Amino acid sequence: DSGVTQTPKHLITATGQRVTLRCSPRSGDLSVYWYQQSLDQGLQFLIQYYNGEERAKGNILERFSAQQFPDLHSELNLSSLELGDSALYFCASSVATGHATGELFFGEGSRLTVL
Amino acid sequence: QQQVKQSPQSLIVQKGGISIINCAYENTAFDYFPWYQQFPGKGPALLIAIRPDVSEKKEGRFTISFNKSAKQFSLHIMDSQPGDSATYFCAAGIGAGSYQLTFGKGTKLSVIP
Numbered sequence: 001d002s003g004v005t006q007t008p009k010h011l012i013t014a015t016g017q018r019v020t021l022r023c024s025p026r027s028g029d030l031s032v033y034w035y036q037q038s039l040d041q042g043l044q045f046l047i048q049y050y051n052g053e054e055r056a057k058g059n060i061l062e063r064f065s066a067q068q069f070p071d072l073h074s075e076l077n078l079s080s081l082e083l084g085d086s087a088l089y090f091c092a093s094s095v096a097t098g099h100a101t102g103e104l105f106f107g108e109g110s111r112l113t114v115l
Numbered sequence: 116q117q118q119v120k121q122s123p124q125s126l127i128v129q130k131g132g133i134s135i136i137n138c139a140y141e142n143t144a145f146d147y148f149p150w151y152q153q154f155p156g157k158g159p160a161l162l163i164a165i166r167p168d169v170s171e172k173k174e175g176r177f178t179i180s181f182n183k184s185a186k187q188f189s190l191h192i193m194d195s196q197p198g199d200s201a202t203y204f205c206a207a208g209i210g211a212g213s214y215q216l217t218f219g220k221g222t223k224l225s226v227i228p
Binding site: 044056104105106107108 | 156216
């Protein structure tokens with residue numbers, strides 16, 4: 001158990017809809033990362049938050065947004081969903097940003113299916 | 116473009132054999148190279164990592180070999196066991212300011228008895 005909790009584990013929705021994925025990082029971890037895992041693209045970095053502030057952005061679509069709240073949990077919002085958004089979405093956390101151990105602790109993921 | 120190319124896509128190894136997975140990168144600014152192991156239904160978990168100031172790092176049966184000039188690194192699993200059957204991801208990151216890792220596409224390893 002990595003200590004990172006993600007909900008829901010599975011989600012099925014229709015095209016055009018909006019969903020919210022939630023992540024609680026390990027106790028004490030200030031950084032939260034979101035990754036998208038699909039069969040053809042592998043693990044793609046979406047966005048990172050550090051202590052409530054956006055720190056880095058990767059290949060995140062404009063239809064997607066995220067935030068980190070004062071209690072350090074994070075939410076990834078996916079809107080106007082398309083079939084191609086079906087994927088496993090992982091949240092990861094780390095102690096800090098910068099020259100720390102570098103280890104990311106991943107949750108078990110939220111599997112999104114768009115029909 | 117920051118890319119990490121991983122091969123092979125899948126690998127079948129006999130129990131007791133050596134599993135070798137290779138990765139190549141392009142961005143010379145990368146200064147952190149971890150390997151993650153993922154079992155079905157689970158998130159990736161850090162297996163072993165190396166920084167470019169060393170050419171090899173060994174932890175138990177797992178060894179990373181790093182070739183800075185060739186911009187390549189590899190994972191060797193000695194005495195492979197059925198319990199090692201998983202998907203392995205190499206990754207590369209730039210440490211200063213953020214640990215946004217760029218991952219390879221993964222290698223599905225099957226160790227057969």
